[in-house]
Amino acid sequence: MVVIEKFDAENKLRLIQDKKVSHVQFVPTHFNRILDLPDSVRQQYDHSSLEVVVHAAAPCPVHVKKQVIEWWGPILKEYYAGSEGNGFTYIDSNDWLTRPGSVGRPVGCEMQVCDEDGNPAKAGQEGLIYFRGLREFSYHNDPVKTEESRIDGGWATLGDVGRMDEDGFLYLTDRKSFMIISGGVNIYPQEIEDRLSRHPEVFDVAVIGTPHTDFGEHVTAVVQLRDHAKAGDTLTNELIKFARETLSGVKVPKVFNYSKALPRTETGKLLKKKLRDSYWS
Numbered sequence: 001m002v003v004i005e006k007f008d009a010e011n012k013l014r015l016i017q018d019k020k021v022s023h024v025q026f027v028p029t030h031f032n033r034i035l036d037l038p039d040s041v042r043q044q045y046d047h048s049s050l051e052v053v054v055h056a057a058a059p060c061p062v063h064v065k066k067q068v069i070e071w072w073g074p075i076l077k078e079y080y081a082g083s084e085g086n087g088f089t090y091i092d093s094n095d096w097l098t099r100p101g102s103v104g105r106p107v108g109c110e111m112q113v114c115d116e117d118g119n120p121a122k123a124g125q126e127g128l129i130y131f132r133g134l135r136e137f138s139y140h141n142d143p144v145k146t147e148e149s150r151i152d153g154g155w156a157t158l159g160d161v162g163r164m165d166e167d168g169f170l171y172l173t174d175r176k177s178f179m180i181i182s183g184g185v186n187i188y189p190q191e192i193e194d195r196l197s198r199h200p201e202v203f204d205v206a207v208i209g210t211p212h213t214d215f216g217e218h219v220t221a222v223v224q225l226r227d228h229a230k231a232g233d234t235l236t237n238e239l240i241k242f243a244r245e246t247l248s249g250v251k252v253p254k255v256f257n258y259s260k261a262l263p264r265t266e267t268g269k270l271l272k273k274k275l276r277d278s279y280w281s
Contacts, residue, residue: 074093123165139209
């Protein structure tokens with residue numbers, strides 16, 4: 001077992017080589033940091049000892065995962081679950097390559113996607129993700145939240161939104177709590193973040209809803225650039241144009257704010273609630 005106190009992209013590659021690491025777990029932010037290293041740096045390290053690379057904890061942009069699979073081979077294993085422990089899905093690289101973006105099928109439990117009325121959704125239709133059969137849970141000292149997570153039949157949700165295809169593979173949309181309601185339209189940030197993260201000047205990005213008098217919420221992008229000195233109106237207009245190439249107008253951020261760093265845990269997980277609360281407070 002090789003334990004490091006803080007993630008460092010190049011040091012991670014060095015340790016994989018020197019300790020001949022066979023199994024490793026990442027979050028998508030780690031992939032981003034490693035891929036951001038110059039090719040000359042990445043290519044000097046031997047990763048042939050790797051047998052399994054597990055990733056979880058946050059959705060991984062499709063283009064990022066594809067790059068890692070092309071580099072390390074089809075050894076990536078992805079799972080989706082929560083600390084509540086009520087459900088679990090899994091997908092390997094081969095299945096993922098035929099269904100990019102999926103987090104797999106349930107393991108050891110049942111899964112269904114339900115509409116706002118709690119009825120099973122059709123294949124491809126978005127809704128809350130529910131599990132049953134793995135284990136029951138309750139939120140500490142919060143019976144109301146516990147009850148709100150349940151529907152009839154023993155089903156419980158983590159509050160995540162997604163869709164299932166006809167073969168039962170799950171695709172995550174976002175957390176319901178991160179949904180932005182702007183002018184009566186429901187907008188999920190993940191799709192917007194995935195698009196903006198493809199821009200060559202963007203190092204990290206979070207999309208949140210911020211207060212607006214008329215629309216209720218504005219779609220706001222908080223962006224960490226590779227070079228903070230480039231922040232300004234010229235780049236903002238470029239990012240807006242870039243977003244509009246694939247996103248509908250209502251999803252294109254109305255506000256771009258630039259930060260030297262986004263709030264993340266030591267393990268790389270984005271503290272989106274903390275970021276959002278800083279605007280609403």
